[in-house]
Amino acid sequence: MTDSKKAPARPPLKAVRGTRDLLPDQTPLWNHVEATARRLFARYGFSEIRTPIFEATDLFARGVGQETDIVSKEMFTWEDRARAASEKAQTLTLRPENTAGVVRAYIEHQMANSGALQKLYYIGPQFRRERPQRGRYRQFWQIGAEVIGPPSSGSESPLRDAEVLEMLAGFLDELGVRGWRLELNSVGSSQDRVGYNEALRAALQPIRSRLCEDCQRRAETNPLRVLDCKVPEDQPWIDTLPRIADHISADSRAHLDAVCAALEACKVPYHLNPRLVRGLDYYTRTTFEFTVTAGLGAQNAILGGGRYDGLSEMLGGPRAPGIGFAIGEDRLILTLQAQHEEDAKASGAAPVRLLDAYIAPLTPAQNPAALALARELRAAGLRIEVGDGSFKLRKSFEIADSLARHIVLLGEDEAGSGMYTVKTFASGEQTKIPRAKLAESLRGSLEPRRKLRTIERL
RNA sequence: GCGGCUAUAGUUCAGUGGCAGAACGCCGCUCUGUGGCAGCGGAUGUCGUGGGUUCGACCCCCACUAGCCGCCCCA
Numbered sequence: 001m002t003d004s005k006k007a008p009a010r011p012p013l014k015a016v017r018g019t020r021d022l023l024p025d026q027t028p029l030w031n032h033v034e035a036t037a038r039r040l041f042a043r044y045g046f047s048e049i050r051t052p053i054f055e056a057t058d059l060f061a062r063g064v065g066q067e068t069d070i071v072s073k074e075m076f077t078w079e080d081r082a083r084a085a086s087e088k089a090q091t092l093t094l095r096p097e098n099t100a101g102v103v104r105a106y107i108e109h110q111m112a113n114s115g116a117l118q119k120l121y122y123i124g125p126q127f128r129r130e131r132p133q134r135g136r137y138r139q140f141w142q143i144g145a146e147v148i149g150p151p152s153s154g155s156e157s158p159l160r161d162a163e164v165l166e167m168l169a170g171f172l173d174e175l176g177v178r179g180w181r182l183e184l185n186s187v188g189s190s191q192d193r194v195g196y197n198e199a200l201r202a203a204l205q206p207i208r209s210r211l212c213e214d215c216q217r218r219a220e221t222n223p224l225r226v227l228d229c230k231v232p233e234d235q236p237w238i239d240t241l242p243r244i245a246d247h248i249s250a251d252s253r254a255h256l257d258a259v260c261a262a263l264e265a266c267k268v269p270y271h272l273n274p275r276l277v278r279g280l281d282y283y284t285r286t287t288f289e290f291t292v293t294a295g296l297g298a299q300n301a302i303l304g305g306g307r308y309d310g311l312s313e314m315l316g317g318p319r320a321p322g323i324g325f326a327i328g329e330d331r332l333i334l335t336l337q338a339q340h341e342e343d344a345k346a347s348g349a350a351p352v353r354l355l356d357a358y359i360a361p362l363t364p365a366q367n368p369a370a371l372a373l374a375r376e377l378r379a380a381g382l383r384i385e386v387g388d389g390s391f392k393l394r395k396s397f398e399i400a401d402s403l404a405r406h407i408v409l410l411g412e413d414e415a416g417s418g419m420y421t422v423k424t425f426a427s428g429e430q431t432k433i434p435r436a437k438l439a440e441s442l443r444g445s446l447e448p449r450r451k452l453r454t455i456e457r458l
Numbered sequence: 459g460c461g462g463c464u465a466u467a468g469u470u471c472a473g474u475g476g477c478a479g480a481a482c483g484c485c486g487c488u489c490u491g492u493g494g495c496a497g498c499g500g501a502u503g504u505c506g507u508g509g510g511u512u513c514g515a516c517c518c519c520c521a522c523u524a525g526c527c528g529c530c531c532c533a
Contacts, residue, residue, distance in 0.1 A: 017524070069531050073459070097533085126533085131459075134526065135533085142533060214529080225531090278532090289533090304533060328533030362491060397493030411491065423492075430492080 018130070018138025028354075029333055030141075034123055036174055037143050037327075044167050046119040046145055051101035053125065057091040062314055063100030065281025070096050074128040094127035099282070099308065099324055100315070102146050107317030117153040117160075121145035123329075134334070135299035141329035144305075148312070148322030156321045158255050161286045161307065162262030164323055168290060168303065169268045171327075177335060179293045180302075182269065185276035186256040186285050188248030190310055193284075196247040197223055207237050227275040243274045252285050259286055282308040286323060294338040296331055303327040356382040357422075357442045358400035362411035364389035370410050373420075373435075380439040401425050406442055 015021055022030060038048070057077050064071050076094040095101055102120055105111075111118050123143045130136060147164060149155040165182065172180045187193055200223040204211075208219050211226070211234050218225040229238060245253075263270050278287045287306035296302070305325025312320035357377065361370035367389045374386045385403055387396050400407040409421040419432040422441065433441050 014524080074531080128532080130531070132525080133528090136531090140533070144533090228531095280532090299533075301533060326533055331533060392489090393491055394489070394493060399493095401493060407493085409491070413491080421491085425493090 016138075018132040020137065026333075029336060030329070033175065033329060033332060033336070034143065037121070037123065037171065040167065040171050040174060041121045041145060044119065044163065046121045049102055049105060049120040049122055050124070051095075051098065051105050051122065054092050054094050055101055055104065057093040059100050059104055059315070060093055060096060063103065063282060063311060064097065068281055070128060070280070074130055076127050076129055096128045097126055097280070097326065098122050098124065098142060098144050099146060099280075099311070099326070102324075103148065103308075103311050103315055103317070103320075103322070106148055106320065107312060107315060112150050112318045112320055115150060115153060117147065117149040117155055119145070119147050133299065135296045135328070135331045137330055142326040143329050143332075144324060144326035146322055146324035148320050148324075150318065150320060156309065158258035158286075159262060161255075161259045161323050162266070164305070164325060165259070165263060165270070165288060166266045166268050168325060168327075169266075172290065175332070175336065176339070177292060177302075177332070178339060181271060181291050182288060183273040183276050183291065184256075184259070184263075184270045184286070184288045185244070185273050186248055186252050187244060187277060187283055187287050187306070188252045189284055192244075192248045192252055196242070196244050199242045199247060200224065200226070203241050207240070210237055224277045227277055238275075245274050255285055278304065278306055282311040282314065284309045288325075292335050294335055294342065296334055296338075299328075299331055301328070302331045302335060354383065355385050355404035357406040357408050358385050358387060358396070358404040359408045359410060360387045360391070360393070360396035360400060361389035362393065362409060366410050366412075366415065369415060373408070373410065373438075377439055377442065382439060382442055408438070408442070 057075070060071050060075065066072065075096050078092060080090055080092045082089045102122065106118060106120075121144065124141065125139050126142050127139055129138055132138060145164070147155065147160050154160065165184075169180075169182065188196065201219070204219040204223060204226065208216055211219070212229065212231045215226050215229050215231070215234055218229075226238065226241070229235075248256075260270070260272075276287055276289060278289075283306040285307040287304075289301050289304040291300045292302050293300070303325055305323070307321070307323045309321040311322065312318060359370045359374050359377075361367050370386050370389070374384045377384045383404075385400075387399060391399075397407060405425060407423050407425070409423075414420050417432075418435055420435060420438055421430065422433050422438070423430040
């Protein structure tokens with residue numbers, strides 16, 4: 001190592017592909033979104049559940065579906081070898097979604113035994129080995145919720161579907177997301193789907209050769225996906241295909257109608273989209289997706305979900321119908337940031353001030369007193385930064401103005417008189433305030449926390 | 459996993475086979491108890507990484523890595 005020139009240059013360590021750091025300029029918005037979700041979900045009777053970040057691979061194979069893209073090619077899976085006689089070797093997987101884990105926990109802890117409807121929400125990272133893109137990361141965050149319980153708890157009621165959708169509409173509104181669109185469909189029961197798949201295959205057979213390359217392949221592998229095709233030339237042909245609405249049972253039909261009726265009563269706008277299909281095998285009956293216009297490229301779906309009436313049984317549990325959703329938090333935040341930029345462009349951006357006051361000692365001799373004052377004000381609940389007496393006053397002002405709403409000058413005059421010079425940046429006003437009244441005056445008037453203002457400050 | 463575009467200062471981006479650039483930001487001074495403005499001055503780069511072609515490569519070629527766009531899929 002003495003010959004440093006010969007030492008091979010090691011590549012700098014970087015966050016791995018598809019992962020990213022959320023720096024301090026980002027985390028306030030993330031916390032705001034999460035706090036809003038927690039507050040709102042609580043009003044609907046949801047409680048938080050935290051499940052492990054990795055599970056037995058089999059959970060996802062059985063729950064999400066062996067044939068889905070997620071399971072067949074996007075999971076981070078590894079062999080975990082036994083390290084003690086008490087351990088057994090097994091295949092583990094970083095969770096690609098959270099519903100399977102929640103239902104596993106529901107079964108494992110016999111939550112059905114209470115007889116009650118369970119309303120559970122989670123916030124956490126998920127992992128899929130996809131090619132990264134804007135709004136698509138290998139570690140991404142989901143905020144999700146599940147309503148699950150024995151049929152006697154009302155878990156099958158269309159009211160639960162509507163309640164979840166209505167809550168989501170409220171969530172997006174409360175965050176100030178503009179231009180969201182709710183698309184709704186029913187994929188029927190699992191039996192309905194088998195019949196529909198056959199009908200679809202039969203109808204595709206004669207027109208296959210007229211469709212795009214992708215659809216020709218889909219017609220074989222996953223006929224439902226043909227409905228998602230965006231190639232303009234294919235649309236007339238796709239319109240001739242049987243609609244899932246004509247293949248779902250009377251029960252499923254009535255369920256969907258009841259969901260729609262409840263949404264209308266709540267005045268939540270929705271669009272029936274008979275082509276909306278979901279990629280996870282466990283979905284039955286109601287499926288939905290919320291899309292937005294701002295901030296995202298191809299990934300314009302910010303949340304999706306649906307019913308999974310048979311999932312619990314698939315995982316070896318009791319009959320426990322349920323409905324849930326997952327919000328792509330990364331995408332939601334990209335949307336809010338894009339909107340915020342639009343707004344800032346339209347109205348001129350306001351500087352961000354996170355602190356209540358900046359204390360500026362005028363000479364190094366005032367430093368100890370400044371720290372003591374900061375300690376006192378912080379104890380009173382104020383957000384305070386302390387400068388340094390070696391700074392020129394001009395510099396103190398510039399730093400203070402970029403961070404705080406007030407600057408408190410602390411020099412010989414102040415030390416002698418006990419009257420502190422306080423300047424408020426917004427108004428330019430400057431006053432002398434006795435130490436006893438300082439905390440109160442820096443706290444300022446409690447302005448009403450208007451939604452837009454909250455977001456602006458983030 | 460497939461196809462395409464991109465990678466130069468802290469940031470946004472120009473640039474040319476022959477000395478590395480602008481704007482903004484940053485630092486200093488004008489200006490040592492009152493900032494935001496203005497003027498002047500200053501610092502900052504393995505030109506993504508590795509190889510090749512060439513007298514000479516930031517520029518041309520190849521590979522790799524990463525980001526972005528589209529596809530696939532999904533949140």
